[in-house]
Amino acid sequence: MSTQTRTRSATRTPRKGRSAEVTRLMPTWLIAVLTTLLCVLVLVPVAYIFLASLNSDVGVARGEFWPSQFSLESYTKIWRSVGLGKGIINSLVVSGAVAVVSALIAIGTAYVLVRFSFPGRLTMLRGLLGLQSIPGTLMLLPVFVLFASIGAWVGITIIGTLWGLFIAYLTFALPFSTWVMVTYLRGLPRELEEAARIDGASNMGILFRIIVPLSWPGIVVSGIFAFLLGWNDVLFASIFTKPNTATAAIVLQVFSASQEGGAIPVYSQMMAAALVCAAPVVILYFIFQRYLVGGLTAGGVK
Numbered sequence: 383m384s385t386q387t388r389t390r391s392a393t394r395t396p397r398k399g400r401s402a403e404v405t406r407l408m409p410t411w412l413i414a415v416l417t418t419l420l421c422v423l424v425l426v427p428v429a430y431i432f433l434a435s436l437n438s439d440v441g442v443a444r445g446e447f448w449p450s451q452f453s454l455e456s457y458t459k460i461w462r463s464v465g466l467g468k469g470i471i472n473s474l475v476v477s478g479a480v481a482v483v484s485a486l487i488a489i490g491t492a493y494v495l496v497r498f499s500f501p502g503r504l505t506m507l508r509g510l511l512g513l514q515s516i517p518g519t520l521m522l523l524p525v526f527v528l529f530a531s532i533g534a535w536v537g538i539t540i541i542g543t544l545w546g547l548f549i550a551y552l553t554f555a556l557p558f559s560t561w562v563m564v565t566y567l568r569g570l571p572r573e574l575e576e577a578a579r580i581d582g583a584s585n586m587g588i589l590f591r592i593i594v595p596l597s598w599p600g601i602v603v604s605g606i607f608a609f610l611l612g613w614n615d616v617l618f619a620s621i622f623t624k625p626n627t628a629t630a631a632i633v634l635q636v637f638s639a640s641q642e643g644g645a646i647p648v649y650s651q652m653m654a655a656a657l658v659c660a661a662p663v664v665i666l667y668f669i670f671q672r673y674l675v676g677g678l679t680a681g682g683v684k
Contacts (some may be wrong), residue, residue: 432653434449434653436449436453436454436456437452437650438650439649439650439651443649455650456648463637469630469632470630470658473630473631474662476547477612477613480548480552480611481555481605481609482605483552484552484555484605487556488559488562488604489593489601491556492563492567493593495560496568497575510557510560510564514557526541529546542623547618550618551615558604559604559605560604562603563601563604566600575588575593599674603674606666606670609663613630613631613662614631615629619631620632634659637651637652637655
């Protein structure tokens with residue numbers, strides 16, 4: 383019996399190995415090659431931008447990949463050339479406010495849409511998906527006319543202010559943030575809420591004591607995507623801002639038209655400004671990276 387058992391186990395082991403190899407999508411060497419190529423495609427442009435920021439404008443204009451002389455002069459000039467510091471502060475204020483407010487509103491809205499049944503619930507869920515298909519360029523003129531008309535009717539200035547830009551970004555960030563939270567809350571067990579309700583918790587108590595602590599990955603994902611919406615936008619910021627309320631994206635656009643000495647564009651300063659503007663987003667991803675995986679994959683497995 384022991385001999386037969388060993389023989390069966392010996393014959394079963396290769397089968398498991400073969401099944402694992404068959405179910406593998408790609409061989410290991412091909413995965414390594416593709417991963418290396420993808421890393422090269424991403425890291426080479428970043429390396430060029432970094433080296434160009436340490437070069438002179440003339441050296442970058444000549445096409446030098448490796449600087450003939452390393453210098454941090456561009457990192458000191460960008461703060462007084464076109465007001466990069468003011469642009470970064472404006473972007474942080476607007477994008478941070480959009481991220482926080484959209485995440486707070488999204489989790490409350492998603493809780494109502496997922497846990498309660500009422501007329502128009504499915505229509506609202508379908509509307510959230512439908513709003514994602516509308517391009518922002520199509521809404522630029524209607525939103526501008528609407529804000530200008532409301533400002534003239536109420537007697538306040540909306541165009542050219544940071545809070546007007548905040549409302550515009552919030553309008554586009556809320557549908558996506560709400561849908562992310564709807565997907566995440568569908569994966570949370572109802573038993574926890576039922577147990578809290580038996581103990582006498584109200585709907586608001588369940589939301590803030592049960593749902594919110596368990597939904598941090600989804601909240602972080604929706605907040606980060608809302609932050610990126612405001613941070614990377616150029617179209618709405620170019621129309622809804624003035625020179626004193628310009629965001630970092632508009633400042634980078636101004637850098638592309640700037641010239642040093644009236645002849646050579648400030649290529650090196652442009653690269654340095656691009657790295658400085660990308661730093662807050664990179665830091666944000668590093669801080670909240672442990673929440674991103676759980677939030678993005680929520681609802682994928684039932």
